[in-house]
Amino acid sequence: MAKKESTFLSMTLTLFLVTFLASLALGVVYELTKGPKALAENTKKNFAIKKVVPAFDNEPNTEAYRIASADGADSLTCYPARKEGKLVGTAIESFTMKGFSGLIRVMVGVTPEGVIFNTSVLEQKETPGLGTKMTEPFFKDQFNGKNPMDKKLMVKKDGGDVDAITASTITSRAYCDALQRAAEAYMKGGRHE
Numbered sequence: 001m002a003k004k005e006s007t008f009l010s011m012t013l014t015l016f017l018v019t020f021l022a023s024l025a026l027g028v029v030y031e032l033t034k035g036p037k038a039l040a041e042n043t044k045k046n047f048a049i050k051k052v053v054p055a056f057d058n059e060p061n062t063e064a065y066r067i068a069s070a071d072g073a074d075s076l077t078c079y080p081a082r083k084e085g086k087l088v089g090t091a092i093e094s095f096t097m098k099g100f101s102g103l104i105r106v107m108v109g110v111t112p113e114g115v116i117f118n119t120s121v122l123e124q125k126e127t128p129g130l131g132t133k134m135t136e137p138f139f140k141d142q143f144n145g146k147n148p149m150d151k152k153l154m155v156k157k158d159g160g161d162v163d164a165i166t167a168s169t170i171t172s173r174a175y176c177d178a179l180q181r182a183a184e185a186y187m188k189g190g191r192h193e
Contacts, residue, residue: 052109053089056081070184094182099174131171148183
C-alpha cells in the first residue's frame with residue numbers, strides 16, 4: 001500500500017475534524033452536566049437559607065426578589081422565609097470584593113425587624129488557616145442577634161464592634177462589608193411582608 005503524501009489541505013481538514021469532534025464532545029458533556037450542576041447549586045443555596053433564618057414552611061427560592069444595594073451600584077437577592085404565611089425572616093445573598101483573595105459571598109439571615117439571625121459563607125478563596133476562619137463559630141456567631149443599625153459592623157481596630165480574626169483583619173473587614181451591604185439594602189427597600 002502506498003503512503004499518502006500530506007498536503008496542506010489534508011492537514012487542515014484533519015485539524016478541522018479533530019477540533020469539531022472535540023467541540024462536539026465538550027458541548028455534549030456540558031449539556032449532560034448542566035442540570036445536575038444547577039440542582040447542586042440550588043441544594044446548596046437552600047441549605048444556606050435554612051441555616052440563616054428561623055424555621056419556615058414556604059419555598060423561599062420561588063419567592064425570591066432582588067433589591068438594590070444602598071449605593072445603587074448592584075443588587076442583592078432576597079429569599080423571604082414564611083411560617084404559616086407570616087414573614088419570619090429573609091435570607092439575603094450578599095457579597096464583597098474586599099477579601100484578601102477577592103470575592104466573598106455570604107448568606108445573611110435577618111428578622112423582619114432587621115436583626116441578624118445568622119450568617120453563612122457561600123463562597124470564598126481566603127488563605128487556609130487564616131481567612132477561612134470566618135466560617136468558624138467564634139467569628140461568625142458574634143453577629144447573631146445584632147441590629148446593624150445599632151451596632152457598627154466594623155472591626156474594633158476601625159472603631160466598630162466586631163472582634164477581628166487574628167492575623168486576618170482584611171478578611172474580617174470584608175465579612176463585615178458584606179453583612180453591612182445586606183443590612184443597608186434590606187433596611188432601605190428590601191422588606192417585603
